[in-house]
Every structure is written in structure tokens, then in C-alpha cells.
Amino acid sequence: MLPRYRLLLIFILLPLVLIADSHRASAQNVRPTTITRVFWQDREAGKLSYADLVTTNKWNLKRGWVQNFPTLTAEQHSLSQMQHVDGMLMLAVRGTDDENLQSGWVAIDTGVFEEPHGNHFHWKYTRKPTVKRAVLDAEQGNPTHVTVDDNTFYLGHDAKNGFTQVTLPQLKTSGSADGVRFFSGGGGHISLAVVDNAVAYATWIDREGENAGRVDVISLEAGGSGEPAYSFRLPSGGIHGATTNSGKVFFAAADGVYWVQADTSVSETAETVQVNHISLGIDEETQTPFRTNAFANDRNWVVCTTGSGPTSALCLLNAASTSPAVIRLPVSAAEGLRLTAPELVLSLGKRYAFVFQDRIEATSDVQEQLTVIELDPNRDRNFSDARVRTTMPVGASRVEGHHGNHHICFDAYGRHAVFTEPGEGILNVMTLNNLRIVARFRVGGAPDSIVAVGAPEHFH
Amino acid sequence: MSRYLIPFLMSTLVSVSGCRSEPEDGQPVVSSREMDGDGDPQSTLSFPEAVSQLVTLRNQIRDGFAADDVDAAHGPLHDVGDLLTDLEQIADSEGIAGDQRQAVTAAVNTLLDAFGAVDKTLHGGDGSTYPEEADTIDAAVIELAQIAGVDSAGASADTTAATVPETDAASVDVAEPVPAVEPVPAVEPAEEPAPEPKS
Numbered sequence: 001m002l003p004r005y006r007l008l009l010i011f012i013l014l015p016l017v018l019i020a021d022s023h024r025a026s027a028q029n030v031r032p033t034t035i036t037r038v039f040w041q042d043r044e045a046g047k048l049s050y051a052d053l054v055t056t057n058k059w060n061l062k063r064g065w066v067q068n069f070p071t072l073t074a075e076q077h078s079l080s081q082m083q084h085v086d087g088m089l090m091l092a093v094r095g096t097d098d099e100n101l102q103s104g105w106v107a108i109d110t111g112v113f114e115e116p117h118g119n120h121f122h123w124k125y126t127r128k129p130t131v132k133r134a135v136l137d138a139e140q141g142n143p144t145h146v147t148v149d150d151n152t153f154y155l156g157h158d159a160k161n162g163f164t165q166v167t168l169p170q171l172k173t174s175g176s177a178d179g180v181r182f183f184s185g186g187g188g189h190i191s192l193a194v195v196d197n198a199v200a201y202a203t204w205i206d207r208e209g210e211n212a213g214r215v216d217v218i219s220l221e222a223g224g225s226g227e228p229a230y231s232f233r234l235p236s237g238g239i240h241g242a243t244t245n246s247g248k249v250f251f252a253a254a255d256g257v258y259w260v261q262a263d264t265s266v267s268e269t270a271e272t273v274q275v276n277h278i279s280l281g282i283d284e285e286t287q288t289p290f291r292t293n294a295f296a297n298d299r300n301w302v303v304c305t306t307g308s309g310p311t312s313a314l315c316l317l318n319a320a321s322t323s324p325a326v327i328r329l330p331v332s333a334a335e336g337l338r339l340t341a342p343e344l345v346l347s348l349g350k351r352y353a354f355v356f357q358d359r360i361e362a363t364s365d366v367q368e369q370l371t372v373i374e375l376d377p378n379r380d381r382n383f384s385d386a387r388v389r390t391t392m393p394v395g396a397s398r399v400e401g402h403h404g405n406h407h408i409c410f411d412a413y414g415r416h417a418v419f420t421e422p423g424e425g426i427l428n429v430m431t432l433n434n435l436r437i438v439a440r441f442r443v444g445g446a447p448d449s450i451v452a453v454g455a456p457e458h459f460h
Numbered sequence: 461m462s463r464y465l466i467p468f469l470m471s472t473l474v475s476v477s478g479c480r481s482e483p484e485d486g487q488p489v490v491s492s493r494e495m496d497g498d499g500d501p502q503s504t505l506s507f508p509e510a511v512s513q514l515v516t517l518r519n520q521i522r523d524g525f526a527a528d529d530v531d532a533a534h535g536p537l538h539d540v541g542d543l544l545t546d547l548e549q550i551a552d553s554e555g556i557a558g559d560q561r562q563a564v565t566a567a568v569n570t571l572l573d574a575f576g577a578v579d580k581t582l583h584g585g586d587g588s589t590y591p592e593e594a595d596t597i598d599a600a601v602i603e604l605a606q607i608a609g610v611d612s613a614g615a616s617a618d619t620t621a622a623t624v625p626e627t628d629a630a631s632v633d634v635a636e637p638v639p640a641v642e643p644v645p646a647v648e649p650a651e652e653p654a655p656e657p658k659s
Contacts, residue, residue, distance in 0.1 A: 119541045120579070299586075348530065349581045349589040413584040415530070433528055455584065458534055 030056040031459060034125045036411035036452040037112050038418050039066075039082070039089060040427070042445035043403055046074030048091065048108075049443065050129055053418065059429055059439035066108055068131040076102065078403070081146040083153065084451055087113050088168055089129075090153040092143040093136060104140035105155055105164075107133045107171055112454040123412070123454045132171060135180075149194035156190030156202065157182075163192055163202055165220065183226045185216035193242035193249045194220070195262040201249050202228075203239035212237030213253065217273075219266040229266045232273045234258045236289075243295035245302050245319035252304065255289040256280040257317065259324065278326055280306045280315055294341035298351055298375065301383050305331075305339035305355055312339050314353060314373055316383045329373065329386050333357045336366040340405050344375070347414035347432040351375040352389070354417065356406035358397045370394045370406070370419070372435055390435055396423030398446050407448060412455035420447035507554045510547055511601075511608035514571075517543065518601055519614050521578070525590040530582060533590070537579050544568050544575070547604075560607050567600040574600070 035053040042049055051063040072079075072093065080092040089110050095103035111127035141160030146153060151168040162184045170179025186192065186202025188211075193201040197220055204214040213234035218227070234253050241252030244262055251258045257278040280290035292304040292315065300320035307313050312333040317324045331339060337357040345352050357369040374389045376382070398404035408419035410432070417430040427447060429439040505513065517536040524533030551564045574596045580587030598612075605612030 118538075119545070120538055346584060346586060349587070349592075411584075413582065415584075433530065458538075 040450035041079040044445040104136040161187040191242040241294040308338040309335040395421035398422035409452040515614035
């Protein structure tokens with residue numbers, strides 16, 4: 001080749017090589033975007049884990065430890081419900097040693113916050129999660145259920161027949177005992193429904209006896225007695241769930257759902273309160289009423305699951321109706337599977353309920369599933385047209401009593417879901433615009449309950 | 461041919477090497493909004509330029525949602541709010557008055573409401589989808605384009621930017637190797653929290 005043509009070739013090829021290299025480099029240096037921060041319980045280790053879900057041109061989990069988290073062991077403690085609001089995570093801790101019940105709660109500053117950015121906000125993940133306050137001692141009475149109402153946490157203390165109110169502003173500013181108040185009410189395994197931070201409905205778990213079906217009504221007014229103003233009784237016991245929606249309070253009992261009008265002025269009495277019943281049907285095989293264990297809310301709709309195997313269904317109640325009736329959506333499930341409590345999300349204008357079909361018996365090998373139900377396909381805010389959108393196989397649960405089911409959480413914009421496979425030690429990432437699993441991470445242990453705090457970072 | 465090829469390739473090289481999405485540290489981001497002496501943002505665009513930019517942003521948002529690429533729509537959706545906020549001031553500075561000035565106000569308010577409802581949905585709220593607001597947005601953009609004397613159609617946005625590869629849920633085999641996350645070392649009570657593991 002003549003020298004002048006060789007030189008020409010170099011001039012032609014060199015830019016092409018550099019262009020290709022530049023493109024490769026840019027692909028490798030895509031700015032990492034944190035999608036959300038997830039906290040999950042590892043029941044095998046009895047610990048709380050967290051990680052930032054990060055994406056570039058691939059997905060990654062950046063794990064870390066919650067700073068100053070108390071030392072807990074799976075032998076002596078079990079992590080129970082957790083809820084978050086405004087960047088603060090509340091975790092209930094049960095003790096398993098009856099001789100020395102070290103139980104209570106841990107409040108964690110998640111380190112996730114929204115930063116003002118002109119006419120909008122940007123989610124930030126620059127701070128590490130840190131324990132703001134931990135109350136673990138023999139006086140806390142094994143809390144299980146955690147409820148949030150308007151920036152206030154409520155924890156039911158099962159062994160103390162009462163609950164604690166923890167106010168967020170005081171918790172965030174001082175981390176001290178300010179803003180923490182105990183109320184008597186509820187018993188055994190307490191479910192709570194709180195209306196407008198004015199009145200609490202605390203339930204008793206008893207199936208039989210004098211406290212079966214009992215609901216205590218407690219005024220949350222400052223300076224109040226902290227004792228039940230009155231109590232009333234549902235016709236059936238075994239109350240294991242309570243919620244409020246559209247000025248009504250709903251209870252999950254042995255025979256379906258009961259509701260009362262919310263008494264925010266605490267002016268009713270045991271004699272005047274009117275208890276209403278919504279049957280979820282009768283199981284033809286066992287001739288027992290269908291029941292549910294937990295509720296979820298979206299707008300004026302209360303959503304729950306019932307049945308098992310072929311009788312599985314999602315139930316929808318229009319709480320705004322003067323006389324709510326159940327809309328029952330059958331969910332195809334194999335024998336030996338039961339639907340978990342629904343988790344609801346609003347994603348790019350679409351409303352979904354996510355329910356897992358989990359094994360009833362831990363020793364079963366029937367394939368478990370995730371079912372996604374679109375609650376309002378025609379977007380008229382009437383959920384009577386709810387339909388099953390898709391069902392997909394998922395890795396195993398690890399059911400032990402009340403624990404070990406699959407759990408799912410969503411980023412604050414409702415764009416992504418993260419769900420656990422306790423039996424596999426895996427977290428799955430799903431994009432909600434197409435309901436596809438885009439990444440799976442083996443985190444080990446038995447990942448159980450999970451919450452997500454924050455939404456995708458945005459750069460511009 | 462080489463007389464033209466080499467300078468073209470060299471100019472391409474320069475443009476590729478110089479292209480970056482993020483400014484260097486300490487470099488201000490130059491946008492349509494610049495700061496005046498009091499620190500308040502002041503647009504340097506003419507009214508026709510601003511409306512043309514509005515058309516471009518509308519198209520990027522529309523095409524982003526149409527392509528199911530919400531991230532492509534996210535940035536323009538924020539930018540359009542800034543632009544709309546400036547638009548009435550720009551109209552005043554160019555002497556647009558009377559019925560046309562009122563029409564600008566009406567169109568801007570309509571667009572703020574419509575894009576705001578779409579933005580609310582994008583951020584997990586109970587707003588509108590883009591298709592639900594498309595007719596309203598297009599009508600307001602046409603109104604402004606007629607006042608500005610610019611094309612209300614513009615060009616479609618390029619939504620072919622690479623996105624994160626996805627796996628079809630139906631094709632996921634739970635027996636397949638799972639990308640492992642580096643295990644977090646155990647923390648002893650007396651120790652400081654463990655440092656972040658290398659990702």
C-alpha cells in the first residue's frame with residue numbers, strides 16, 4: 001500500500017475506532033439511578049436488611065446495615081409488622097422468651113427524603129438509614145400490628161391489652177419519649193383502626209368467651225383518660241383485621257366482615273352503636289363462613305381476599321355506599337394454595353392488586369403463583385369491572401405460622417415492585433408498566449416482609 | 461472524495477468527544493433560563509422560539525408515553541412547567557395584547573393543568589394519562605402556535621434511546637442462575653456499621 005493511502009486509511013479508521021470506544025465507554029458509564037430503597041426482614045437471621053435498588057444498563061442491589069440497629073437474635077426475637085411514613089420506618093419486635101420478654105419497637109430514619117427542585121421534588125438517597133429510637137424491654141408486651149394514620153404510628157401491644165401512639169414530628173426531631181402515649185384497649189392479638197387521629201377501634205382476638213367479638217373504642221383526645229370510652233361486640237369473634245374508609249370502620253371476623261359508622265366524636269355507647277354484617281359466603285364443603293384476615297384500601301374501596309384453592313377470591317367493598325355489598329372476583333388457584341392479603345398500587349394511572357397464591361402447608365410442593373388484578377380497567381373509579389390481568393409462577397415461600405409468605409412493595413411512584421421469595425432467599429424486581437420481572441437477586445436467608453421507601457431519582 | 465471525507469470524520473470525532481449529558485463540576489447548566497442581576501430567572505427566548513420549544517417538549521412527552529418510555533417523558537414534563545411559567549412574561553415583553561394576550565393566558569393555564577395532571581400520574585398520584593389529556597394539550601398548543609406564527613406539529617422525539625433490557629416474566633426460569641448480591645458481613649454489637657459492600 002502506498003504511504004499516502006496508508007495515511008488516509010489511518011485518518012479514516014482512527015475516528016471510527018474512537019467513536020466506537022466512546023459509545024462503549026458511555027454504555028459503561030451510564031449514570032447510576034437509585035430506583036428505591038428497600039428494607040426487608042430476614043427471618044432466618046432475625047435481622048432487618050436494607051439495600052438501594054440501582055440501575056444503570058443493568059440492575060444492582062447496594063446493600064448496607066441500618067446504623068445503630070439493636071442486637072436481635074432469631075432465637076429470642078421475631079420481627080413483626082413494619083410501616084413507613086414520611087421517611088420514618090416503624091418496626092414491631094416480638095420476644096420469644098416468655099421469661100424475659102424483650103419486645104418493643106424500633107423507629108428508623110430511612111435516610112430517604114424529597115428535595116425541593118423548582119416546581120417539583122427529587123428523591124434523594126444520600127443519607128444512610130439510622131435508628132432514631134429503639135424501645136425494647138420487658139414492658140412492651142409483644143407488639144405485632146402497626147397502623148399509620150396521618151403521620152402517627154400505632155402499635156398494638158398484644159400482652160398488655162393496649163396500644164401505643166407514636167407521633168412522627170416528635171420522633172423525627174428529638175427521638176425522645178415525647179409524643180409517645182399508651183392507651184388501654186384491645187386484647188390478645190390486637191388489630192387497630194384509627195380514624196382522623198381522633199378515635200381508635202382496638203379489637204380482641206378471642207374466638208370464644210366473654211371477649212369474643214369485642215371491640216374497644218378509645219378517644220385519642222389529648223388529656224383523655226386513655227381508657228376505652230365504650231365497647232361493643234360483633235356477633236362472631238376471631239377478629240384479625242380492621243380498617244377505616246369513607247367514615248366507616250370495617251372488621252375481619254370469623255363470619256366475614258362487619259362495619260360500623262366511625263364515631264370520631266366518641267359520642268356513641270355500647271347500646272347505640274349499630275353493627276352491620278357483610279357475608280363473604282359459605283364454603284359448601286365445610287359449611288363454614290368464608291372469612292378474611294386483612295384489608296387494603298384504595299380510594300373508597302376496601303379490598304381483601306378469602307377462600308383457598310378453587311374457592312379463592314378477591315373481595316371488593318364500596319365503602320362509600322350506604323350499604324356496602326361484596327363484589328367477589330374469583331381467582332383461579334390450585335388446591336393447597338391460599339391468597340395472601342392484597343397489596344395495592346397506583347401505577348401510571350392503573351390500579352392493581354397483587355396477591356400471592358401461597359402454600360397452606362409448608363411441606364407442600366404445589367407451584368406458587370403471583371396474581372395481578374387490574375382493579376379499574378375502564379378508569380371510572382368503580383372497581384366492579386376488576387379483572388385478573390396475569391398470573392405467573394414464583395419461587396417458594398417458607399410458611400411457618402403467620403410468617404414466611406411472599407411479600408411485595410412498590411416504589412413511591414408505583415413504577416417498580418420488589419417481592420420476596422422466602423424459600424429461595426431471593427428478591428425479584430418487576431417493572432409495572434409491563435408487569436415483567438427484570439432482575440432477581442439472591443440475598444440469602446429467608447426474606448420476608450419488605451417495604452420500599454422513595455422513588456426513582458431524576459436528573460436534569 | 462477523501463477531501464470531504466476526512467474533514468467530515470474529524471468533525472464527527474470532535475462532536476462525539478465533546479458530547480456529554482452532564483456538565484463538568486462547577487460549570488453552570490446553560491438553559492433557556494438565565495439569571496438576571498437579582499438572581500431571578502429571566503427567559504432570553506422570543507415568543508415564537510418559546511412556543512417552538514413548547515411544541516418540541518410536547519412531542520417528546522407525547523412520544524415518550526406512546527413508546528412506553530416514561531423516563532423519556534419525565535424530563536420534558538418538568539421542563540415544560542418552567543417554560544409555561546415564563547411564557548406569559550415573554551408575551552408581555554413582546555407586546556402581545558388584547559384578545560391574543562388573553563388567549564395566551566387561557567392556553568397556558570390549560571396546559572399547566574393538563575401537563576400537571578399527567579405529571580401527577582407519573583409520580584404515582586391520581587391524575588390523568590397522556591392520552592386522556594392529549595386533545596386538550598394539542599388544542600392549546602395550536603392556539604399558541606397560531607399566535608406565535610410557528611408550526612404546531614414540530615418533529616417527533618427520538619425515543620429510541622437504550623433502556624434497561626427486560627426479561628419476559630413468562631420466560632423466567634426459577635432454576636436459572638441468579639445474579640448473586642455480595643453478602644453483607646455480620647455485624648457484631650460493639651462494632652461500627654459495616655461499610656457498603658462493593659457492588
